[in-house]
Amino acid sequence: MKYKQSFIFLIFVQFLYFAPVFLKGEVIFPHSNNYEVIGSNLIVENNYISNRKFSDQSSVYIPEINQHLNGNYHNWLSTWNPYVELGRPTFQLSGFSRAYLITNMLSIFTKNPFILYTALTVITVCLTGIFLFLFLKALDLHPLACSIAAIGLSLGIFVSYWLTFTLFISPICWSVCLLWLNTEFIKKPSFLSAIGISFATYSILMTGYPQFIVLSAYILVPYTIVGVCKYTISVKNKFSTALMILGLVVSGVLMASPAYADLLINSQRSARLSGVSDDFFLAVLPKIHNFRDLGIFFTSIFDPFWLGNPIHPNYPVIFNGLSLNPFYFTLFLFSFLNKQWRNLWPWQLFSIFCLIGTIWPPVYLFAVHHLGFNLSRFQLLSGAIIPGFILCGYAIDNLVRNKLVKPRYLIAWSLVPLTALSALQLVFWYKQYDYLNLKFIAASWLIIMILALFIAVKKPLLLQCLAVICIFIYGQSLMLVRSLDNIQTSSPLISLIRKEISDNSRFALVGNEIVGIIPPNQEALFQIKSIHSYNSLSSKNYQEIVLKWSQSGTNTYGRHFNKLDSESKISTTDFSLSGVSLLISKTPLTTQKVVKIAEFNKIKVYKKLQQPILLLQTPNYSIKDGNQVSLKSSVEKGLPLNTKEIIVFDDFKKIEVTPLEQETLLFLSQQYHPQWRATSKDILLKTVMVNGFYQGVIIPPGINEVDFEFLPYVLWSWIPQLIYAFFGAGAVIIQFVLFTRQTATLPH
Numbered sequence: 001m002k003y004k005q006s007f008i009f010l011i012f013v014q015f016l017y018f019a020p021v022f023l024k025g026e027v028i029f030p031h032s033n034n035y036e037v038i039g040s041n042l043i044v045e046n047n048y049i050s051n052r053k054f055s056d057q058s059s060v061y062i063p064e065i066n067q068h069l070n071g072n073y074h075n076w077l078s079t080w081n082p083y084v085e086l087g088r089p090t091f092q093l094s095g096f097s098r099a100y101l102i103t104n105m106l107s108i109f110t111k112n113p114f115i116l117y118t119a120l121t122v123i124t125v126c127l128t129g130i131f132l133f134l135f136l137k138a139l140d141l142h143p144l145a146c147s148i149a150a151i152g153l154s155l156g157i158f159v160s161y162w163l164t165f166t167l168f169i170s171p172i173c174w175s176v177c178l179l180w181l182n183t184e185f186i187k188k189p190s191f192l193s194a195i196g197i198s199f200a201t202y203s204i205l206m207t208g209y210p211q212f213i214v215l216s217a218y219i220l221v222p223y224t225i226v227g228v229c230k231y232t233i234s235v236k237n238k239f240s241t242a243l244m245i246l247g248l249v250v251s252g253v254l255m256a257s258p259a260y261a262d263l264l265i266n267s268q269r270s271a272r273l274s275g276v277s278d279d280f281f282l283a284v285l286p287k288i289h290n291f292r293d294l295g296i297f298f299t300s301i302f303d304p305f306w307l308g309n310p311i312h313p314n315y316p317v318i319f320n321g322l323s324l325n326p327f328y329f330t331l332f333l334f335s336f337l338n339k340q341w342r343n344l345w346p347w348q349l350f351s352i353f354c355l356i357g358t359i360w361p362p363v364y365l366f367a368v369h370h371l372g373f374n375l376s377r378f379q380l381l382s383g384a385i386i387p388g389f390i391l392c393g394y395a396i397d398n399l400v401r402n403k404l405v406k407p408r409y410l411i412a413w414s415l416v417p418l419t420a421l422s423a424l425q426l427v428f429w430y431k432q433y434d435y436l437n438l439k440f441i442a443a444s445w446l447i448i449m450i451l452a453l454f455i456a457v458k459k460p461l462l463l464q465c466l467a468v469i470c471i472f473i474y475g476q477s478l479m480l481v482r483s484l485d486n487i488q489t490s491s492p493l494i495s496l497i498r499k500e501i502s503d504n505s506r507f508a509l510v511g512n513e514i515v516g517i518i519p520p521n522q523e524a525l526f527q528i529k530s531i532h533s534y535n536s537l538s539s540k541n542y543q544e545i546v547l548k549w550s551q552s553g554t555n556t557y558g559r560h561f562n563k564l565d566s567e568s569k570i571s572t573t574d575f576s577l578s579g580v581s582l583l584i585s586k587t588p589l590t591t592q593k594v595v596k597i598a599e600f601n602k603i604k605v606y607k608k609l610q611q612p613i614l615l616l617q618t619p620n621y622s623i624k625d626g627n628q629v630s631l632k633s634s635v636e637k638g639l640p641l642n643t644k645e646i647i648v649f650d651d652f653k654k655i656e657v658t659p660l661e662q663e664t665l666l667f668l669s670q671q672y673h674p675q676w677r678a679t680s681k682d683i684l685l686k687t688v689m690v691n692g693f694y695q696g697v698i699i700p701p702g703i704n705e706v707d708f709e710f711l712p713y714v715l716w717s718w719i720p721q722l723i724y725a726f727f728g729a730g731a732v733i734i735q736f737v738l739f740t741r742q743t744a745t746l747p748h
Helices: 003-017 034-038 056-070 101-106 113-138 143-155 157-161 166-187 191-207 210-231 235-268 278-282 291-302 326-334 341-359 361-370 380-401 407-428 438-457 460-478 492-500 540-549 633-637 713-745
Strands: 506-510 580-585 594-600 603-608 615-618 621-625 628-631 644-648 652-656 664-671 676-680 683-685 687-690 694-699 705-710
Touching: 003 113, 003 143, 003 460, 034 492, 056 113, 101 113, 101 713, 113 143, 113 166, 113 380, 143 157, 143 380, 143 460, 157 460, 166 191, 166 210, 166 235, 166 380, 191 210, 191 235, 191 713, 210 235, 210 341, 210 380, 235 713, 278 361, 291 326, 291 407, 326 380, 326 407, 326 438, 326 460, 341 361, 341 380, 361 380, 407 438, 438 460, 492 580, 492 594, 492 603, 628 664, 664 687, 676 687, 676 694, 683 694, 694 705
Parallel strands: 506 580, 628 687
Antiparallel strands: 580 603, 594 603, 615 664, 621 628, 644 652, 652 705, 664 694, 676 683, 676 705, 687 694
């Protein structure tokens, strides 16, 4: 088998895997969204699996993409989301923003957020397989090893389980790309590989989950250093090659720096990165209290399907996609045989460390405190995914190319983990046989027997068949896909809310019973404004003002604010500035300052009798400290000063104000952010924080209009895109010219 044939096989299997997307037009989405917009689960799912464990996609990713595609923004890029948290910066990372080149290119072809997310995920998954194939080829592994390992990584359990979280898949994709390009560049530096290293660095930063990026660095940096020492001869060459790679990586970092400069500002305003307890991080680890728990954990790595489909919401144990499946797990173990460990021990040692850091809390906490794993909760075993499949590639290469001295011993060894884990499962679940999926246990035995047959006869077709079988059993069955018609994006409730707050006011959910209806951040999908939030980096100011509205406040270090716990504070002065005109509850409200206007599926909608304060010009304020001002109590009744929004975008407003002989305050019912800039006829005006949260502008005497614009650093992201487009086109032209010259010199 040649590399070309093996590569075509990889592409063919990827096409089969994504057949529901390519042939049926389905999109990647975790549930029908019916309860979220209708308040009931009456709609039939049509055999689609729904799992709200993955609702970050429905509540964050899709709405944020929709804001980037269809938001009412003034600049070339959506930078401000006015629909949640009384306004906040639009998320620019994880690949969901047009600030990233590939997403920007996809936005040319579709304005549907579901289609764009699916296209971005499919591209990322396919590139993951292609990059691993090219990396293993650069290591001179057998063509069969390249394709089988690439299929396992890109279409296996981990990637399939997290298709709704493409930010988990993306770091794997671009890390493998960097492994390949660094290897090629070390062997023979070229303009094309240089551009690739820079772009891959930029891509992993713009699309990946931050904690996964840190973990990937622990793979990439040592590998590159070892590669430079291994493939270059003189000390001068080693130094120059390392310096060039470092420069290319730095260039990629600089290209992503506009988005990260804004992230730094938002992080400093948040409480998320300080004072977080160890219990917060430990909550993500598997709960291992005894031998039974440990056995179940190792079984889940080997074959999680023994207890049912892990993507189903009623799966009996906690599972997070960390599995290789029986075929690849056995190949992984083979990498420790025949003295292969002498060359592969760095990959093996890294995998073992990740395993220990997942099942032994002290090691994980050491990583949190000292190794940069304090950005978010994260299972270190995710870091073993890339090394695991690289080791699988080496194992296949050894099986195909080397003459096995003791094939019977190897066949017997392949049966050890399967036999041991099968026996353990029967012991663990002997009183609950309903949990055991005997069909999958039988499938595991069949897969290992076919692998044993391959060891005996060495027919490549057997390994190819095993790869395809595993992808359909352990990969495609985990895909959370559905047709667009199955996703609810409208309802009478949503239509009523949109109508009643068309004056740019907001709604609020009241009571614990209402949780789950219009979950925070879906507002951007429906383009309706609320005071709620789902944001890991919500500002300290937001968290503090929420406590004035609701006794329970935010959850998980400010990540969630999804309801007012009672109606007791909706008539207070603090709440009157929030811009709320509509209240939604499942329980009747007793306050006299609201009137019920509708009810849907026991969801009651109330209108506030008092008009919300959205925009106000007043001289009744006092300066507290620096840019901190406070409104006087008399402002609640309003003053007869005419203010009007002439031009309204999410990120830009032209406001007409009343010119006075004294200084006044322009109050806007939205969250203060230091990157809002106010001017009047090119005169810079002072922006201030009102009452510890809201946005304000000091209006000098004689001013009659104000331009108010949000200007974050990410607006400069068009420059990296232009640079990469220019150099990418140049690289293609150079390759075409070289190919033409080589063709012309060939004998006819």
